[in-house]
Amino acid sequence: MRLSFLRSAFLLSCLLPSTPFDAIRPAEARGPQMSEGERRAFEARQVEEAKLACRSNDARAFFGLMVQSPAVRRTFTAEKVEVSELDAEGAGKTTQVPREAYDRFPIRMVDFMWKAAQPLLRGRDEHVVTELNVSQTNRIAVDWTRVIYGPPYDGEESLGTARDLDGRLHDGSRPADGTLLFEPRDGCWSLVGDVRRVRR
DSSP: OOTHHHHHSOEEEEEEOSSOTTSOOOSOOOGGGOOHHHHHHHHHHHHHHHHHHHHTTOHHHHHHHHHHOHHHHHHTEEEEEEEEEEOTTSOEEEEEEEGGGOOOOOEEEETTEEEESSOSSTTOOOEEEEEEEEETTSOEEEEEEEEEEESSOOSTTOOOEEEETTSSBOOTTSOOSEEEEEEEETTEEEEEEEEEEOOO
């Protein structure tokens, strides 16, 4: 896998919201009260749900489970992840990180909303917006960007208006904070690349 995949693959776009209420949710919401046995059984069910998403070729549901579940991330991360840090000109460094050492997955689900796992602004509630793309060869690329929601609001249930961390209105045409790359392997997908764009 090389970063040229990002430039050459013909991508079919499918937008994912930052609050994916229609994503696959846990079969049970037991919270921190689960025993060790219950936790293991619950994680096993999440992995099975991810396998079902793969068999259905449902990249959106699969990625939602990657966000939701550490067990799914452990199961569907490649033996080595190609981690790249790029500057504004696209130059940077790339390293191969073993699966057991990879702890940089950038998105977490908190109260059914997607939040930044490594926030940059202290004391701010950083959400994440994403765009998922599937290539003709069934590779997945997920662009993700940290945003802050605020006024104006569009109704009582609205989170508000998304702004990038520099305060500008979020514009999906600008470069994303990062991209996660997945390749089809063994009847499913595996995380093989994590590209970060360094913000100065």
